[in-house]
Amino acid sequence: MKFFIDTADVKEIREAAAMGLVDGVTTNPSLVAKSGRKFRDVLLEICDIVKGPVSAEVVTLKHDEMMKEARELSALRPNIVVKIPLIPEGLKAVRTCAEEGIKTNVTLCFSATQALLAAKAGANYISPFVGRLDDISTDGMQLIGEIVQIYDNYDFKTEVLVASVRHPMHCQQAALMGAHVMTAPYSVLMQLSKHPLTDIGLSKFLEDWKKVPQ
Ligand code: G3P
Secondary structure, eight states: OEEEEEOSOHHHHHHHHHTTOOSEEEOOHHHHHHHTSOHHHHHHHHHHHOOSOEEEEOOOOSHHHHHHHHHHHHHHOTTEEEEEESSHHHHHHHHHHHHHTOOEEEEEEOSHHHHHHHHHHTOSEEEEBHHHHHHTTSOHHHHHHHHHHHHHHHTOOOEEEEBSOOSHHHHHHHHHHTOSEEEEOHHHHHHTTOOHHHHHHHHHHHHHHTTSOO
16 A cells, blocks of 8 residues: 655655655645645645655636646646546546546545546546544545445546545555555654554663673
């Protein structure tokens, strides 16, 4: 499974990349706003760090406007993937992007039928938001299982990119279900390495090492 980091904070990207955890990056307008930087500046710096796919989201709602943004974003760097919302105008833009060879990540997906439409439109990635479904007492990971099965049934090439990941169990279940990609915030990526028995074991080893004649 590929690991993307869900952030526009370049310090976090560098840290996670140093551990080999960054196959790609996903951003969204909220994350860019949180960085406090200009979109283009932060995007170019991310692309200097990461050679894998870097998702950058459009902020318009009509096909023609989205296509203008998509063409401008994709022209910045070859690894930029244009993130497009799952609305009818967005699906039209995904279709046009596919025809023009612009890579897309369809975002704000909350149902299996939405994911089916994104695949038919020619999306490279579909981003189901599991945490936000959990937030409204709906099983986000069940949706991942459904999309993986549907894509597999019809051999769709669209990759399932599990988004809105909030904790390690989302990651573990996504891997068990065969999702292609998971994008997680830096804090969750760090949680994945944690185990109390690792810390206890390490303390004991280092304590015992002091008894070894030097
Ligand atoms: O980047 C999209 C997604 O991962 C957002 O996550 O935690 O804001 O629901 P969250």
